Amino acid sequence: MRSLLQSDLLDQVRKAGLYVVLLFVTFLICFPLLWSLSTSLKPSTEIFATPPTLFPSEYSLEQYKSLIYGKDMYFVPGTTYRPKTSPPQHFLSWFANSIIVTFGSTLISVVVSTLAAYSLTRFRYWGRRFIPYFSLLGYMVPSIILVFPLFLVMVKLGLTNNLWSLVLGYVSISLPFCMWLMWAFFRGIPIELEEAALIDGASRFRVFYEIVLPMAAPGIIAAAIFSMIVAWNDYLFARIFINSIQKLPLTVGVMHFFEGVHVNWGLMMASAVMMTLPLAFLFMVVQRHLVAGFGAGAVKG
Amino acid sequence: MMAQGPRLPRLSDRQIGILFVIPFLVTAVVFMGYPVVQAIRMAFYSVNPLRPGHDTFIGLDNFYTIFDDPLFWDSFHQATVWTLSSIFLQTVIGVALALLLHVPLRGISVFRGLLLFPYIVPTVVIALIWQWMFNPEIGVVNYSLKSIGLIEENIYWLSTPTMAMASTVMLNVWKYTPFVIICVLAKLQTIPLELYDAAKVDGAGAWRRFADITLPQLKEVLIVVVVFRTIWTFNKFEEIYLLTKGGPGTSTFNLAIYSFEQSIANLRMGVGAATAVVMMVFLLLGSILYLRVFRFAEEEEA
Numbered sequence: 001m002r003s004l005l006q007s008d009l010l011d012q013v014r015k016a017g018l019y020v021v022l023l024f025v026t027f028l029i030c031f032p033l034l035w036s037l038s039t040s041l042k043p044s045t046e047i048f049a050t051p052p053t054l055f056p057s058e059y060s061l062e063q064y065k066s067l068i069y070g071k072d073m074y075f076v077p078g079t080t081y082r083p084k085t086s087p088p089q090h091f092l093s094w095f096a097n098s099i100i101v102t103f104g105s106t107l108i109s110v111v112v113s114t115l116a117a118y119s120l121t122r123f124r125y126w127g128r129r130f131i132p133y134f135s136l137l138g139y140m141v142p143s144i145i146l147v148f149p150l151f152l153v154m155v156k157l158g159l160t161n162n163l164w165s166l167v168l169g170y171v172s173i174s175l176p177f178c179m180w181l182m183w184a185f186f187r188g189i190p191i192e193l194e195e196a197a198l199i200d201g202a203s204r205f206r207v208f209y210e211i212v213l214p215m216a217a218p219g220i221i222a223a224a225i226f227s228m229i230v231a232w233n234d235y236l237f238a239r240i241f242i243n244s245i246q247k248l249p250l251t252v253g254v255m256h257f258f259e260g261v262h263v264n265w266g267l268m269m270a271s272a273v274m275m276t277l278p279l280a281f282l283f284m285v286v287q288r289h290l291v292a293g294f295g296a297g298a299v300k301g
Numbered sequence: 302m303m304a305q306g307p308r309l310p311r312l313s314d315r316q317i318g319i320l321f322v323i324p325f326l327v328t329a330v331v332f333m334g335y336p337v338v339q340a341i342r343m344a345f346y347s348v349n350p351l352r353p354g355h356d357t358f359i360g361l362d363n364f365y366t367i368f369d370d371p372l373f374w375d376s377f378h379q380a381t382v383w384t385l386s387s388i389f390l391q392t393v394i395g396v397a398l399a400l401l402l403h404v405p406l407r408g409i410s411v412f413r414g415l416l417l418f419p420y421i422v423p424t425v426v427i428a429l430i431w432q433w434m435f436n437p438e439i440g441v442v443n444y445s446l447k448s449i450g451l452i453e454e455n456i457y458w459l460s461t462p463t464m465a466m467a468s469t470v471m472l473n474v475w476k477y478t479p480f481v482i483i484c485v486l487a488k489l490q491t492i493p494l495e496l497y498d499a500a501k502v503d504g505a506g507a508w509r510r511f512a513d514i515t516l517p518q519l520k521e522v523l524i525v526v527v528v529f530r531t532i533w534t535f536n537k538f539e540e541i542y543l544l545t546k547g548g549p550g551t552s553t554f555n556l557a558i559y560s561f562e563q564s565i566a567n568l569r570m571g572v573g574a575a576t577a578v579v580m581m582v583f584l585l586l587g588s589i590l591y592l593r594v595f596r597f598a599e600e601e602e603a
Contacts, residue, residue: 124315125318145337148564236539287413
């Protein structure tokens with residue numbers, strides 16, 4: 001409640017001041033992303049212009065076109081392929097690979113962790129108390145420790161240079177946290193409704209499907225977002241597990257653009273934007289769940 | 302619907318419970334437990350990735366190697382500097398921004414969204430943008446600093462040891478401050494407003510209200526955030542590797558990059574694994590600390 005004595009004018013000034021601070025901070029923090037968007041929309045001639053322009057004087061999709069149609073541009077019949085020019089001809093395959101491994105690993109992580117978390121919070125057996133804590137410990141292990149032993153596992157399974165190695169590798173990173181998050185979530189869902197349905201004669205599977213899953217939806221969404229971010233953003237696993245250029249995901253793929261003699265910054269920034277867009281879209285749709293889920297998972301357990 | 306057909310046998314609760322948890326256990330053992338055990342085992346072997354099946358047991362030699370290696374200690378030292386400065390900046394900026402974003406203003410959720418977004422931007426993307434913005438000759442950062450008169454000469458952000466360290470810290474702070482904001486904001490929303498109203502009636506100013514009400518309420522979440530972030534930041538790989546590759550020279554090496562270089566460039570996977578074991582020890586200590594805080598908080602609530 002605001003005191004009546006406080007003058008309205010002072011309040012207005014204070015608010016205006018806060019907006020100015022907010023706008024400034026937001027601009028500063030968003031600037032790197034704005035700058036990459038701006039660079040990516042400039043024609044090659046304007047990218048190095050001084051003074052640099054935040055709003056391009058001429059908008060151009062040149063950079064995006066060479067990412068998407070790069071293949072045709074670089075493989076003109078009769079010319080020889082020049083590896084030193086860091087051609088973008090694989091961009092679309094990299095994009096597709098990223099989407100495939102992201103969806104695959106998210107699906108596995110979410111299904112496996114939801115089932116396990118439900119089981120751990122609803123049934124009694126040996127180990128149900130400490131499995132979640134072990135899982136949390138697994139979440140702390142950084143990927144640099146896992147990557148080489150996991151690579152040897154993939155060699156044994158015959159999965160190296162195969163997108164499955166990435167799917168399973170990402171599951172190994174995201175599953176422990178998804179499990180912890182779903183476990184925390186299921187603990188918070190009252191058991192009475194399920195028990196009532198069970199007493200009324202519904203089967204366990206039916207109760208799970210029709211009562212538990214809808215109630216767990218916010219947790220499931222948060223877990224899915226987390227897994228997607230893990231898979232979409234990884235660099236290290238893809239760098240070690242995959243060795244043919246067409247099978248790379250975006251993260252490792254675009255770093256190949258650095259290998260040319262001249263770095264094409266416009267191309268670079270266009271791929272940065274293309275890599276960020278799916279996440280930006282996801283973020284807009286589910287921001288609410290993200291904050292709720294991470295708040296619950298990371299702080300409260 | 303399902304399970305009511307005659308084909309599926311009616312499972313007991315216990316069987317269903319075990320059935321549900323098995324996929325998790327299998328995945329966890331094969332893709333989590335086994336690799337960790339392997340990493341520890343490799344630390345005691347000489348492992349050359351080009352000659353699989355020829356591992357030889359060499360006891361503690363890998364550990365002697367890293368402890369005798371000045372680069373290991375440099376990496377350790379640099380990782381500490383990197384971690385402490387990143388965590389300090391993240392916490393201070395994170396709390397300040399969370400307080401700012403907690404103010405009830407129209408449109409605040411838009412600002413919240415925009416300020417949290419860096420957290421999910423791929424590290425590769427940030428590294429690309431950083432290389433472009435901080436490019437000494439053509440980057441926008443040097444240009445802006447020169448045009449407002451802060452610097453006269455170009456700063457070589459990524460090719461001088463001190464500045465390279467500062468650039469990686471900036472990258473890390475930019476990406477992970479939102480994590481602090483998310484956690485602090487979630488906690489701020491649970492502090493009862495009555496506390497502030499009562500303090501206002503008692504004549505407490507804004508600073509007193511922050512110091513006497515907000516900070517004590519945030520203490521627990523801040524401890525958790527700092528422990529978490531310290532563990533992760535200390536062992537980060539991509540944030541540094543993608544920006545500087547550990548360079549110039551070895552001036553931004555941390556243990557993760559040291560381990561990576563030993564395994565990949567020197568083909569001494571055992572030495573890399575021994576470094577990983579050292580990293581795991583820190584991790585374990587941090588996790589125990591976290592669980593203590595966590596259990597403690599839980600008991601307090603009960």
